[in-house]
Amino acid sequence: MSYRFTKASLLTGTIMAGAMIASPALAQADDQDNEPATQPGVQAEEVAPIVVTGSRIARRNVETAAPIAVIQDEEFKLSGTVNVENVVNTLPQVVPGFTSNSNNPGTGTATLNLRGLGSARTLVLVNDRRWMFYDTSQVVDLNTIPSFLLDSVDVVTGGASAVYGSDALAGVVNFNLRQVDGIEMGGQYSITERGDGARYEVHGAIGTSFDDGRGSATVFAEYFNRDSIFQGDRAFSNFALGGESFGAPQQQFGSSTLPNGVIRYFGDGDRTGTDFAANNAVVFDDVAGDFRTRTGDTYNYAPVNYLQIPQERYLIGGYADYDIGGGHTFYTEVAFVNNRVAQELAATPVTGSFTVNLDTIQPFLDAGDFAQLQQLNATETDGDPDNITLFLQRRTIETGARNSLDERNAFRVLGGISGPIGDYLSYDAYYMYARTRNANIQDGNISRSAFQAGLDGTADPINIFGLGTLTPAMVDQISIRAQNGDVSTLENAVATVSGTFGDFAIGADSEPVAFAVGAEYRGVASQFIPDTALASGDVIGFNAGNPTEGSYNVKELFAELNVPIEFGSARLEFTGAARYSDYSLENVGGVWTYAGGVEFSPIPDVTLRGQYQRAVRAPNVGELFGGQSIGFPGATDPCGTAAATAGSALGNICVANGVPVANLGNPAIQLNAQIPALFGGNPNLEEETGDSWTAGIVLQPSFLPGLAITADYFDIEIANAITTISLQNSFDLCFNQVQDPNAAACGAFFGNGSIRNAAGAITTANPPVLGGQNVATLGVSGVDLQATYSTTIPFSLMTDTGEQDFNLSFLGTWTESSFFEPFAGADIVECAGQFGITCGEPTPSFKWTARASFIDGPLTTSIRWRHLSAVDDDDDSVDYAAFNGSERIPAYDLLDLTFSAEATENVTVTVGVNNIFDTLPQTPTFNGIEVSSVNNGTLLGDNQEQANTYPSTYDVLGRDFFVSALLKF
Incomplete structure (x- = not known):
């Protein structure tokens, strides 16, 4: 059993000029580690509290029970990165999603x-608050975040719904923007060695x-342009x-839909003596109208x-704050992004069965070849002397490439x-509104109805035969x-009160017990608006789409607690968080999320931490309210099988589903092998739930200053x-398995009213809804x-000091395990160390950046080393290696070199080269001629994603x- 599911690689991080990069536990200066807790009466300004990603409690000790990479x-x-994606996707914790190299599949994001x-299970924040979605x-879309203003990026592992609400099943990534003091201007230019x-x-x-000093403000603007590269x-x-999937050596394979046209014939006419006799298919040579087998x-293609997809982006915005008196500060953030991204595919491949009028196409065909079609039509049993049904394949290169x-x-x-x-207390309250409007224009499409009309004589004839x-x-x-x-909006209102219970602390040397409580409201809405051609399915070239529109909201209450206990040089800290969420969605309703963690430092050099x-x-809106269309997949109705007997578990659920007891086990209740079903959104979906366990150690040995390990x-x-x-x-x-009408797994059959007629047959009047279902397990x-x-x-x-920093x-x-169980009882797909048809993006067992x-x-002067361990193909049904393909992608290493110089006090110039050794996927070998290439990869055929490789990995x-150059004044 095979299922396509993209699981893949993971993390990377680093440290730069004059700054050490670590989790917050490691990012402190050495003199903070042994600093005594603030005593009652000490003013807050003397030791400013810090808010870390993963908590709304401001605290002086910035260690956290949750693992954080910074x-x-x-x-x-x-x-040399301008777009956020290029650094974030090198993190070992991250499997590349869509990138600048994602053309097909891809969304331009x-x-x-x-x-x-x-991606839907990763919560993205900017300045600890939700950002806009697309x-x-x-x-x-990471393209909407200004990388030149980033101060740091925090990556928090594991679910964080108790602190931030829905979507944080895999974890949280928080982009912190910095304040600007003065004027900054900068720019960067990048180009490949191939020009x-x-x-x-x-x-x-x-x-x-x-x-x-009561107020501060930053305003910014950016322009970015990226040229295309073609495969x-x-x-x-x-x-x-x-x-290889067909048992042949890897070769220049391509598409069976040709620019000169292919005709396949599946009727019952006599093919004797025709070019169709061999395999029911003919192709036109360069001579128009003349075909051969x-x-x-x-x-x-x-x-x-x-x-590399082209991109043009304009980004403007600003943020400001002002102390209105008594320490009460008003703040605001504004951002606007205009982003233009194109995708381009080969000319439209028109395929399908079409009714062809023989008189209409006769002028375009060689006389002998036309006679063959006449023979087929004359010997058919349909009794239509003028029209013949042909399966046509024609790539319309005359229209040019498809461009979106x-x-x-x-x-x-x-x-x-x-x-x-x-x-002892403080408050923070804000309201945020975000809106994204996308306009998509597709050129190079073919109208199926116009194509048909040009062949059946109801419009001017078209010549596709050559x-x-x-x-x-x-x-x-x-x-x-x-x-x-499409239009997407997000409203978010949050109010928090945080602080301490006065000077109450557990232990004379301990910091006060701290807490945060608050309320949150979120409203999300989205709609997808296709034109008539797309909605009707008349378009050939890009995928048709049905209108989607929906919205929901959630009202939440949350609380956090932080209990530090210090005794001598040791420190023990307990953390807890809980959130109650009341969704307007009937099948979600009220849900609880919670978390608990502990840290223990027996000595300042060692910290043990764990969290659940x-x-x-x-x-999301698409999963719930995606436009629905009817299809007729082949399947066998279990209620018409011999196992469906009165009183059995199967029989009982069939009766509950509308099958009369007298018709249980009667094959006649299934009218044909194809059963109607609605495909699209499923309004009966429930929430997903995640359980995260983390346990770790932080080492900062005093006998070796400057070293930190987590x-x-x-x-x-x-x-x-x-x-x-x-x-x-x-x-x-x-x-057959769950047999419970109220279970989520049965929502397709019980959540859309009665799906059967009086005899128990599933009809088109109210068919089952086959959108997403709450049935999978992954981890x-x-x-x-x-x-x-x-x-x-x-x-x-x-320098004159004779020293430099290093x-x-x-x-x-x-990665120990990365698994996916499509539904209970299905084969579990293990993707750690794997890639291919089932797992998708490679998931190396080891991934690092140094x-x-x-x-x-x-x-x-800085050198970076990026490493991915080898991965093996996950498809046991095909031995790709036996056919000159690839069962294994070997270990992969890239080296990058950068020089950065402060030319003056106000000017910094940086130059660098990424991928120093020009490591690329392997160049193919054909006809015994080997094309030399410096590489450390393997060229993939049938088990690729796109471009004969996985270009995002x-x-x-x-x-x-x-x-690049940066000027500061």
Whole structure:
């Protein structure tokens, strides 16, 4: 049993010039570690409390029971990254979602998939608050976050719904933006060694304080442009490879839909003596109207597909705060993004059965070939002398490539106020509104109805019988521009009170017990608006789509508690959190999430920590309200089988479903082999639930200053996960296994009213709804290891001290398990160390990023090492290696080098090269001729994602250069 499910790789992180990158437990200066707790009466300004990702309690001790990895802003500068995705997707905790290399599949967005559990299960925050999402799946597009303003990025492992609400099943990623003091202007230019794929960015920001420091404001703007690269621009992706799945050697495989046209005949006419006799298929040669028996001809669609999708982005915004008196501060955030991203595919492949009028097409065919069609038609039993049904395949290269252009306009506004309540408490309340409007224009589509009309004589004839036979007038006649749009909105209001119970503490030397309580409201709404052509399914080229519209809201109460206990040099800390959420969704209703953690430091050098969290994710708008359309999949109704007897468990649930007792086990209740079912959203979905366990250790040995090590074990399992399974599997799960009408697994048959007629047959009047179902289980476990070391070395070229700083960092993950059970009783799919048809993106057992930085006065030299361990193909049914394919992708390593220099006090210049050794997927070998390539990868055929590889996991650009400059005044 095989299921397509994308689980994949995981984390990376680093440390940069003059700054050590670690979890908050590691990011402190050494003199903070042994600092005594604040005593009663000490003013808060002396030791400012810190809010860390994963808690709403401000505290002086910034260690946390939850594992947190932190990426500092230097990593974005030293890696030559403008888009957030390029750094985040190298984190060992992250499996690449959609990226700039995701053309097909892809959405023109950049998404974040933490732990490989799905982008919809990763909560993305900016400044500890929710950000705007882009479509009905309620997923954040990372292209909307300004990377040049990032101060740090926090990655929190495990469910965090008790603190932040729904969606945080895999964890939370928080992007912290910095305040600007003065004027900053900067820009960057990148280009590959092959002279293509240019990317350039310019930005500016102004920040200032005013009214004697009572207020501050930052405003910013950015422009970014990225050129396209086509698959034909790289040797490894220039040909569509495949064939192994059919037991043939890997070859230039391509598509069976050719530009010169293919005719297949499946009627009952006499094929004797015709070119159809061999295999029911003929293909046209370059001579128009002349066909021959088809013998394996294919079309190479690869070269005209994007390998890097083009992008143009405008981003403006700002944030400000002002003390209105008494420590009460009003703050606001505003952002607007205009993002244009294109995708491009080969010309439309028109396929399907069409009614062809012989008189209409006769002028376009060779006389002898036309006579063959006449023979087939004359000997058919349908009695129609004028028309014949043919299965046609024609790639309409005359229309040009298919191009999809997305233009997204998104804005977000937020206003809030915070301040003190007496001596021990403070409050924070804000309201946020975000809206994204996407306009999508598709060119290169063909209208199925116009194509049909040009063949059956009801419109001007079209000539599809040969290469280049469609005239401009014919192209205009059958072409159709399709458009669609979507609108997504998010409202979020949060009010929190936090502080301590006066000076109450457990132990004379302990900090006071701290808490936070609050309330939250969220309202989400989305709609997908296709034009008539897309909604009706008349479009050939891009996928048809049905309108989607829906919304829901949730009202929540939450609380957190922090209990520190200090005795001598030891420290013990307990944390707890709980949230009650009341959803407007009938099948979700009220749900609880909660968390509990403990930290223990027997000595300042060692901290042990552990945490358990229960998290939830409510279904998103697309899963709930996606436009529905009817289909007729083949399946066997269990209620018509011999096992359905009166009084049996199967018989009882069949009766509950509307089958008369007298008709139980009667095959006649199934009218035919194809049963009607609705496909699309499922309004009967319930929430997903996740359980996360983490346990770890933090080491900061006093005998070796500058060294910090953390190791954390994580185990995340999600039950009741939403997935789509076939009608037959749905039948088996509900009627043969669960046998409970009230169970989520039976929602397809009991949640849409009566689906059967009086005799017990499933009819088209009210068929079962086969959208997503709460039936899957998935999970991931492993160990994160982070180590940093900072020291000085006695050598310098740029300073008089004779010393320079030396920083090392390592962030890696061992993935113990990454599994997916599509529904109870199904085969469990294990994806750790695997890739391929079932698991999708490679999930290496080991993934890490390490960096070494030398800071010699104004000059920083930094080297980064990115590593993925080898992965094996997950498909046991095909031995790809036996057919010149790949059963294994070997271990993969990339080295990057960066130089950064402070040219003056106000000017910093950075230059670098990524992928120093030009490591690319392997170049193919054909006809005994080996094409040399420097590589450390393996070229994939049938078990690829796109471009003969997995382009979001493995580098496809090659050696890549960048230069940037930053001016500060």
